[in-house]
Amino acid sequence: MTAFPDTRVSLVAALSSDDQATRARAVDLVVRAYRTPVIAVLQRQWSLDLADAEDLAHDFFSHALEREWLGRYDAAKGRFRTFLRSILQAYASTAHESANRLKRGGHLTAVSIDSTQLSTDAGVDRLFEQEWVRSVMTIALERLRLQCEQAGRDATYAVFLAHDVDGADAEPPLRYAEIAARFDVPVTQVANYLHWARTRFRGHIIDTLRALTATEAEFREEARALLGRDVT
C-alpha cells in the first residue's frame, strides 16, 4: 500500500497556491529541474546555439509564469514532465514562426498551448529525459551538500564527491584506499562516509521527485524512469 494519498498537494497545489512563498518555491524547483532539459531540447530540435537556447528558455519560463501555464497542469491527463514538454513545443513552434514572420515583415502571434502535438523524435524525448535526470541528480547533490554543511560533515561530502562524482570517470576505478590516503582517514571511515552520504543522497532524490510530481502514481512512474525501480 502506498504511504501517500493518490493525489498529493505537492506540485499541483504549490504551483497555484495563494501563498506567494509556496508558489515561488514550487516554481523555483520546476525551473531548476527543467531549465537544462528545456535548453537541450531547444538546441537539438530547433537548432539554436547555446546562448539563443538559454534566452528562449528564459523567455519560455517567464511567459509560462506570467500566463500561469504551469498552474494549468492537470495531473489526471499525464505526467508533469510530458505537460511541460508539450507547452515548450507550443511555445518554441510559435516563437520560431514569429521569428520567420518578423523576418518577412509580419507580426507576432499568440501562443496556444491547448492543441499541441509533441515531437515524435525519440532522440529529443530521450535527451529531455536524460537532462531531466541530470537536473534532479544535481538538485539532490546540492541538497546533500547543504545537509553535510549544516551537520558539520564536510569531509563526508568531500569523500562522496571524490568517489561517486568526480571519481566516476577514473580509470581504473578509484579504490577506497586511495580516497583514504587523499583525505587522511582510515579506509573503514571512507566506507562509513560513503554509506552515510549515499543513504541521504537517495533520500534527497526521492524528496525531489515527490516535490516534482503531483500524484503517487506519477511519483512512482518518475522514480522508475530515474532509478529503474519501484520506490516505496
Add this chain to the structure above:
Amino acid sequence: MKTLSDAAIARLRDAVDRPQAGDRYVVHDLLGRGGMGAVYRATDALLGREVALKVLTTEQESTGIEDRLRREARVLARLEHPGIVAIHDAGTLDDGRPFYVMRLVRGRCLDEQAREDSRGGMLRRFLAVCDAVSFAHARGVIHRDLKPGNVMVGEFGEVLVLDWGVARLADSPDVPGGTTGQTDITGDGMAIGTPGFMAPEQADASASVDARADVYSLGVMLRDLLAAGGAAAPAPLRAVSAKATALVVAERYAAVDAMADDIRAWLDSAPVSAYRESPWERAVRFYRRNQALILLLLAYLVVRVLILWWRGV
C-alpha cells in the same frame, strides 16, 4: 555547481540503487550480477567481518523473483556443507527488497583454476563439486544451474558451489531423483538453466527434472575441464562425461555419487564402469596400478637371473 558527467550520473544511480541494509551492513562495491540478483561486498559492522550480500537487482523486481531470493536463502540454510557457501543472515532492505548475507569467497572460478591444475588436481576439485552436489541431492535439493562459473575455488583451495537461485526442492529425497512433491524456486512453466550446461529435459518446461539433470551439467563441466587441460583426455574419462551427458535420462548415471565413483576409480587406475577397455588397456592399467610391485618383482627376477648366470659361469 558543475555539470554532472554521464559517468557520474551512472555512478550516482548505482549509489542510489546500492542496498541499504540498515546499520549492520555497510555495502561496498558490486561483485557481480547473476540471473536473479546482484552480489555486493559488504562489512558486517556487528561482527567486524567482510561478507557478500545478495539482493535483487532493481530491474528484476517482481513478486515471484522476490520469493525466489527468499527461497534461495532457505535452500542454502538447509545445506550446511564445506562445499556449499554458508549463509549468515537474511532480511529485508530498507527499500523492501529481500536480501541474504553469505560468506565472502575470495578466489576464482573453477575453469580459471583448472587451467593451472594438473589433470589429477582438477579432477580432485571436480570430485569436491560432486560431493557438494550429492550432499544437496541427499537433502532433496537439485541445483539446476551447475557450470564452472558457479563454482569458486577459494584462497585455501576449498571448492564452493554457488548460486542456488534456481534450485528445486524435492520433498522425497529417497525417491531416485526425487521427482515427487517438488517445490520450484522459479516460476511455473519456465525453462531453467544455462544453455550449453542444462540438461535437455530442462529446456522442456513441462518435463519433470530430477537429480540426473545435475548429473548432465556435471558431465558437460567435466568435458570442458578436460578440454581446458589441452592434452587429449583419456578415453575412460571421456566415457564418464559421455555417460553423464546422455540425452536419454535413463542412460545417465542414476546419481552423482556413481559418476564420482568412476572418476575416483580412474584416479586409482581401477576399472571405470562407463568404459569397456581392451585387453591391452587392461594390462596397461594393471601395470599402472601395480607399478611398484611389478618393478620390484622384475628387479628381483633380474637379480635372480644374474646370480644364476654368475654361478653358471
